[in-house]
Amino acid sequence: MQAHSICLHSSLAMATASRSALRLRAADDMHHHLRDGAALKLTVDQASSQFRRVVVMPNLVPPVTTAAMAVAYRERILKHVPAGRAFEPLMTLYMTDGTTPETILAAKATGVVHAVKYYPAGATTNSDSGVTKIENIYPVLETMAEIGMPLLVHGEVTDQTVDIFDREATFIETVLKPLIQRFPRLKLVMEHITTADAVKFVSEAPANVAATITCHHLLYNRNAIFQGGLRPHKYCLPVLKRETHRQALLGAIKSGSPKFFLGTDSAPHIVEKKHSGCGCAGIHTAHAALELYAEAFEAAGCLNNLEKFCSEHGARFYGLTINEGSVELSPATWTVPESYAFDTSVVIPLRAGETIAWKKN
Ligand SMILES: NC(=O)N[C@@H](CC(=O)O)C(=O)O
Ligand SMILES: [Zn+2]
Numbered sequence: 001m002q003a004h005s006i007c008l009h010s011s012l013a014m015a016t017a018s019r020s021a022l023r024l025r026a027a028d029d030m031h032h033h034l035r036d037g038a039a040l041k042l043t044v045d046q047a048s049s050q051f052r053r054v055v056v057m058p059n060l061v062p063p064v065t066t067a068a069m070a071v072a073y074r075e076r077i078l079k080h081v082p083a084g085r086a087f088e089p090l091m092t093l094y095m096t097d098g099t100t101p102e103t104i105l106a107a108k109a110t111g112v113v114h115a116v117k118y119y120p121a122g123a124t125t126n127s128d129s130g131v132t133k134i135e136n137i138y139p140v141l142e143t144m145a146e147i148g149m150p151l152l153v154h155g156e157v158t159d160q161t162v163d164i165f166d167r168e169a170t171f172i173e174t175v176l177k178p179l180i181q182r183f184p185r186l187k188l189v190m191e192h193i194t195t196a197d198a199v200k201f202v203s204e205a206p207a208n209v210a211a212t213i214t215c216h217h218l219l220y221n222r223n224a225i226f227q228g229g230l231r232p233h234k235y236c237l238p239v240l241k242r243e244t245h246r247q248a249l250l251g252a253i254k255s256g257s258p259k260f261f262l263g264t265d266s267a268p269h270i271v272e273k274k275h276s277g278c279g280c281a282g283i284h285t286a287h288a289a290l291e292l293y294a295e296a297f298e299a300a301g302c303l304n305n306l307e308k309f310c311s312e313h314g315a316r317f318y319g320l321t322i323n324e325g326s327v328e329l330s331p332a333t334w335t336v337p338e339s340y341a342f343d344t345s346v347v348i349p350l351r352a353g354e355t356i357a358w359k360k361n
């Protein structure tokens with residue numbers, strides 16, 4: 001008994017001692033959904049509180065398909081940045097079958113478009129205008145490889161006969177492997193990876209192939225979707241996978257490889273679209289993104305890798321300067337609000353009504 005309690009006491013003391021405040025270089029989120037219109041009030045406030053820069057996803061309705069649309073969207077975003085906050089939205093274009101090399105060159109010329117997003121048509125939220133066959137965009141990819149514009153990929157096949165848990169692995173084999181053979185210099189980011197297959201593919205690929213990893217895929221496996229009942233706020237695409245895949249993602253962050261960097265995929269939907277007979281995919285994490293990553297890295301025993309993952313790997317891959325300034329997280333437990341006012345209603349954030357073990361100062 002005595003030995004047991006001493007052991008417990010000393011491990012608690014160690015845990016407390018290791019939980020000092022974390023100071024990180026100002027961070028970047030390489031995959032973020034800010035949405036548009038009234039939604040910008042919440043999303044821009046939260047994103048700019050957590051991050052210095054975010055890569056803004058273009059899956060609006062209608063999608064952001066031209067340089068002019070990206071420039072106009074950026075202006076709408078900037079109007080919502082709270083006074084005194086440094087925040088830079090890194091804009092993206094939405095690739096369609098109609099995108100041309102000229103579209104890409106015009107986007108590059110704006111200086112504010114940093115990447116092009118490839119959604120297989122029908123793969124996820126607002127992807128109906130996406131690419132129907134990768135061959136359709138070969139000339140565009142040629143231009144992108146030439147000018148160093150990254151292609152961001154939602155990596156899932158849309159074939160409904162393929163099991164939903166296998167769609168990422170199948171996409172790697174049928175689309176990505178041939179693609180990097182054909183365009184060996186193309187900068188490619190496999191977005192929000194969820195499987196051991198993706199970790200292996202990206203790790204073994206050349207340096208121009210990288211991946212973002214979300215905090216929710218680091219923290220949860222697919223059991224979370226069904227814990228005590230159906231949990232719509234744990235439903236996103238690609239869907240959470242089994243524990244062995246989550247462990248592979250943890251292996252990626254533990255490795256410290258510069259190929260893996262922060263991309264929250266914070267994807268808010270009004271509560272009515274989540275609590276529905278056919279609920280939307282997307283998890284909102286922008287209220288506590290850095291805190292959730294800190295939890296995941298702490299649990300994996302690799303907090304020393306957190307700063308590079310949040311603030312350096314992504315910027316280097318995109319060819320951006322590293323941010324000045326810093327952000328501090330305290331080892332303080334707080335309770336997440338049940339909801340935030342969002343768009344025409346509210347959004348239920350990840351961990352609503354539950355606690356998080358880190359707090360941004
Ligand atoms: N991740 C999601 O589940 N949803 C995203 C789209 C996406 O990133 O695939 C959304 O826009 O809601
Ligand atoms: Zn996606």
Ligand SMILES: [Zn+2]
Nearest residue numbers: 031057265267
């Ligand atoms: Zn996304």
